[in-house]
Amino acid sequence: MSAPASKRPAPVAGTAWRRWNRAVHRDLGYLCLGLTLAYAVSGVALNHIHHWNPNYRIERSRVPFSPSVGGDLEAVTREALAAVQETRPLKSSFEPAPGQVHLFVEGNTLRVDIARGTIEQERAVERPLLFPLNSLHLNRLKHSWTGVADVYAVALAVLAVTGILIPRGRNGLTQRGAWLTVGGILLPIIFLLALS
Secondary structure, eight states: OOOOGGGSOOOOTTHHHHHHHHHHHHHHHHHHHHHHHHHHHHHHHHHTTTTSOSSEEEEEEEEEOOOSSSSOHHHHHHHHHHHTTOOSOEEEEEOSSTTEEEEEETTEEEEEETTTTEEEEEEEEEOTTHHHHHHHHTTTTOHHHHHHHHHHHHHHHHHHHHHHTSOOGGGSTTTHHHHHHHHHHHHHHHHHHHHO
8 A cells, every 4th residue: 555645755856867877877887798898808918918929829830841843942832832731822932041941921931841851830820719809909890890999988988977976875976986986087197197
């Protein structure tokens, strides 16, 4: 049984905007989850680019090689590329010594030693998950992805603002939240001042 109209509590001022604020924050949070995780993973990977290559791993292998031709460099090159099933075009080559030739293809280096009958190969292989994530993070796709990235950046700004307006009381923006907010704003400023 509902309370009489005179006994119902009066609506609290600001309740409507708080409801909208929570709804916007919640729904944007759901929408941004996938992109946030993708940017977080690739961001950590790219931050440590001086420790490792976040896009490629190097695979080294040795393949037996017995060319059917003698000293014809062009024919040896063709046979060597076929021996390792390399179909990409040759970028350059040089002979460091008689009976040896180094072949350079995009992402692949072949050291052919006719006397030893071997091809030593160093091939750059895309990391399965990180390469595409890093491509998105660095906006290598350009065009339509630029629009997606811009919308996502605006969504993150809205999430930040709506998020600090949700808590009330001692954890709200006027008390504990104020100190944390100031700390979060000062952090990039301190680093920018240190770099300048």
